[in-house]
Amino acid sequence: MIRLYNTKTRSKVDFESLTRGKVGMYVCGPTVYNYIHIGNARTFMSFDIVRRYLLWRGFDVTFVQNVTDVDDKIINKANEEGRSASEVAAEYTEAFIADMRAAGVMDPDIRPKATEEIPEMIELIEELIESGHAYAVEGDVYFNVRSYAAYGELSGRNVDEMESGHRELRADGAGLEDRKHDPLDFAVWKAAKPGEPSWASPWGEGRPGWHIECSAMSRKYLGLPFDIHGGGADLVFPHHENERAQSEAACGCTFANYWMHGGMLQVNSEKMSKSLGNFKLLRDVLETVDADTLRFLMLQTHYRSPLDFSDERLAEAGAALGRIRNAVKNLDWLVENAADAPSPLDLRALMERTREAKMAFILAMDDDFNTCKALGAVFDFIAEVNAQTAGKTISLSDVPPVRDARELIVGLMGVFGIEVATAGDADTAGADYPAEVVALAADIAGFDGSDAALAVGALLDARADARASKDWARADAVRDGLGALGFVIEDTPQGARVAFEG
Ligand SMILES: [Zn+2]
Incomplete structure (x- = not known):
């Protein structure tokens, strides 16, 4: 029986999928306005391991991960660079997919893009308005937080103790607080500002809020409820709290049965940030080290721990x-x-x-x-x-x-x-020899190549020659030299071989 830590109950619980042998899993994807850093990569690699393990245990897993390709950050970047938001989003979506593949992360079964799912989002918003969980104000639509009794349950917050956590500015710089019925309410649809990408809706031209994207896409591709909803710990509030509120308010059912959140990543024991100069992009790390080594490093820490x-x-x-x-x-x-x-x-x-x-x-x-x-x-x-x-x-x-x-x-x-x-390589056991063996072989055996496995072969030949001519000092030099690099020579009936010192 698989047990997993459910953020919602703050406890480890038995995992029972809704349909025997099948798992529906949704992991929030990136907002595509730059290359992903290794903190994001850690989250995606953690859920890749969860998915691979479930597959290995025999589950038929449907893994959905969205791409948020319309967002303030994308629009800001596009404005800075004097190009369209869709160009920026397309570039970084492609980069994200390439980076994930380079890191050995399996492609999701379904990778919906927010901009291609707008009708589903509008439909969900209409349901929320009809059922009294959302209201339109001058082209914006807000979710009525107090209309959903379980709000705060996922992140362990009490609504009455929350201050206006969703402070947003209007295009003219005025606060939105005055247009909301309650400072806690958050936007599910935003009226278009000049020059922004926008779509037609019953409330006028506009674009979806971030949270509604995931609610609409998970519902469309997995159906409600589904088994596992995952993301980085930084998404618990407000993103996942809001996703859950919208989805459960609209359907009157459970959204996701299990909520899993991955721990954060630090660099040299410090928070990773641009201002500290320790900000690392996944693609830069993979220039210096192979994906297997990076994955191995990630595995050495439990996914929920920093x-x-x-x-x-x-x-x-x-x-x-x-x-x-x-x-x-x-x-x-x-x-x-x-x-x-x-x-x-x-x-x-x-x-x-x-x-x-x-x-x-x-x-x-x-x-x-x-x-x-x-x-x-x-x-x-x-x-x-x-x-x-x-x-x-x-x-x-x-x-x-x-x-x-x-x-x-x-x-x-x-x-x-x-x-x-x-x-x-049978003769030399083909081990991953360090580059130092080449220098050692040049020194002792007059080896003039550059291949480490051939260098080890030359060292073994030199040792055999030395032993045959009773040149024990030279034979010992080979043994000690390899020993210093962590290898032992084993004499077998088929001849000498080099093995890693286990
Ligand atoms: Zn999401």
């Missing part, structure tokens, strides 16, 4: 990921070099541990998608497999369980969208 991003943590994530890849390569080598000889392994223990590791992974992920604990299960398993197989040559009968162990590691990391299996 995540601290730093170059050190990225480097650590890369090293940890390298250890998993090397473990897979070691297992590949064992399989490729299996001998017709008695088994040196405790097969029963290995098979049992393989089963247990999978269970430990599932238990961790079922517990509110605890990715760090799930990664711990993978590392524990790798340590045990390494302990069992280090320095050994397996027998042909060991191949199936060893292959199962390898497949489990590759498969579990695949749930996270991380590829850990690469084409192996």
